[in-house]
Amino acid sequence: MLVQCGHCRKPVNTERDMVGGIVGGVILDESVLLPTQSDQDYDDNPSLQLQPGAEILLRKLRYSGIRTGISYRPGLSFRKASLLKRTAMLYSIDCFTLDTSSTDASVHEVMLSWRDIGGSILYLVSDGKKDIFLKLSNCGWLITVLNTECGRACESSSIICINKLDELFLTICHLNRKATGNSVTTVGYIMKPSREEDFAKRGAFPMYPTHNGLMFLPLTLELPLSPQLQEVDIVLHKATDEIISIELSGSLGFPNNITFTRGMQELKSYMDCHVDCCLIDPLDNIYPVLDRLEIQQILLGLEDLKTSGYKIRGAHYLKVDDFDEPDFIQRLSEAKLSLPCIVKPQVACGVSDAHSMAIVFKVEDFKDLSVPLPAVIQEYVNHSSTLYKFYVLGEKIFHAVKKSTPNADILLKLSGANELRPLVFDSLKSLPSANEKDHSGDNDCSKATSDCIDHGLVRDAAKCLMRSLGLTIFGFDVVIQEGSGDHVIVDVNYLPSFKEVPDDVAIPALWDAIKNKFDSSKKTTT
Incomplete structure (x- = not known):
């Protein structure tokens, strides 16, 4: 499988033997969560928080169906370690120490704790910690390096390179599709954060394949939308939340008088040019509502x-x-x-x-x-x-x-x-x-x-x-x-949110509705 380096956009080989197949766990190194400053600077300014985008990443991973953990080195300053431990508790995720002087022992500890994940472990680390990710690249983990400078981390064919935290979900999607032989149906979804979190809390959007072969990918406007949409089979949206204004001039005249958010407008433009892409539901069908x-x-x-x-x-x-x-x-x-x-x-x-x-x-x-x-x-x-x-x-x-x-x-x-x-x-x-x-x-x-x-x-x-x-x-x-x-x-x-329906009933019904819609659309186009 090939992904692109975040800087040069050159293809990077990510083919490797995956333990257990799909990505079952993600470990985030301290270097991708904490600000890039010395321990002394951080201790002198304790109001500093996680890196921009880190909290969004953690919220999405929390309800993704993928086991998530944080790792940090022994000897990390007290304030930094405390922040990471509080973060792990807040998002109900695991916390590990990772000692580069005894890498095998650290990896063994993680594997014992996560022996039931049923898939590979993806380790996300910054390019400034080359000593760690080069050692870990031989342990069977999927090493993903953030903020890669061309020619450094990309020189290894067993290492995946990304340039933004937002690219992690697309990377997981790539790997899982490859591991399943592209037999899963990938659902890209886009909706306002509060609604997305309401659904995600109920387990509606797992990045791990569901019982009926669905896998969900959160679409983000922090990356170009078109390349993301090329990776999905079906798009789920809540367009009625994405309306900025409606011009009233006599009759309503939908859809010409609707101004959507930038993301929904990009999605609309893409769908206009790719009529074979399955959408739940077409905007023309939503206008009457x-x-x-x-x-x-x-x-x-x-x-x-x-x-x-x-x-x-x-x-x-x-x-x-x-x-x-x-x-x-x-x-x-x-x-x-x-x-x-x-x-x-x-x-x-x-x-x-x-x-x-x-x-x-x-x-x-x-x-x-x-x-x-x-x-x-x-x-x-x-x-x-x-x-x-x-x-x-x-x-x-x-x-x-x-x-x-x-x-x-x-x-x-x-x-x-x-x-x-x-x-x-x-x-x-x-x-x-x-x-x-x-x-x-x-x-x-x-x-x-x-x-x-x-x-x-x-x-x-x-x-x-x-x-x-x-x-x-x-x-x-x-x-x-x-x-x-x-x-x-x-x-x-x-x-609607259908929040009054129990999760164990509503969520499988949602997945079945999406899968049946996709299967029906394939029959229509063939």
Whole structure:
């Protein structure tokens, strides 16, 4: 296998006998974690921390499925050693001393501790510690040298050379693909750090092959994106988190009016030129989720679904560009809307006030409403404060039951019995709520169990939405209308966290959805 030297970009041979095959463990030498200064300088300035980028590296390795450790030399200053030990505890990783005067004994100690890793050990060290990595190059470890000067470390065919910490993950990906005979499916993923960490903590993104042959590679903007994308078979993204702005000019006009982050824009440009690369999911399929009006129109296609006397549908709605329209009241009536109503911006995300909403009780209060236009006025459904969150991961469907906003009579109390002020809120932060004693309890479903919902009906709706939207992983919220029993879908979103589903169930389902999507795309292109 060949990788490139970080400086000269010349190919460097990394073929070697790999103990146990794939990379099962990574040891980070002190030299790639600590600032490059003398012990005395460091002790005189104890506020100094790890090298830039080291904490990001450690966070990603912590949840990668690859055993991780830190090594340092005997005699290291007390402050430096203490920092490394604290770091190891913080990230739940191992800490070793590595004595160059007795390399065999040090290696033996590590191998005893890590005898169950089931793969090779990759040792990352800086090029300033040539005495260490040349000795270790004969111990069966995969030696990777950081900040290599051409002609020094690259002279050995058993040593891998990289120029940035960010290149380590790409190196591991190279080695593991080679060790498995390229039989794994490599998933490159890109999303904002907080969401990435939420998924990674649950074990969703292992760099070690999964039971169904997936391996995950975090894509980074610290390196050119195109070479990274050439190493992956499928790309997983959360594009709805990567929108900087949306220009509103009459109709939304997706996708022309969307400004993405630099990384998502680079990804979009790459995918436009490489249509054979599998993407979960294509941006064209995600645009409808950004537009609450388009989602409402798609939900109209569910009205033919019925079972046991119940039906599933979207909420009644009306799109408005101006609350002062002369025929506004008539249009509300024609749309089957009665007060109270909930008002939402037409744009579902990507603008600062996309989640600014209001529940309105009087027609005259629409005029001074702070909800941005254009907006979608939606039927407010009495649903006993019970919300059903459904998650679609490929062919599998899961759900969770959550507390929701109270019925209209309780909302009236919250708004002020005499003034009936609109209830304005940000749906990402908090929802109008009531004390437990205030709930009307008119419906047995107020106990928030899943017994009241028709699962077969919702599964049929999920399959219809999957076909209509062309999405692999998405979620939608359902409430059950008191009296009629109608199952009303009030929201649809792309790549939700599905955090209410247990990890041992949700994560394998996520992997299966990704793998099945890839296998399906290969059949389509052949």
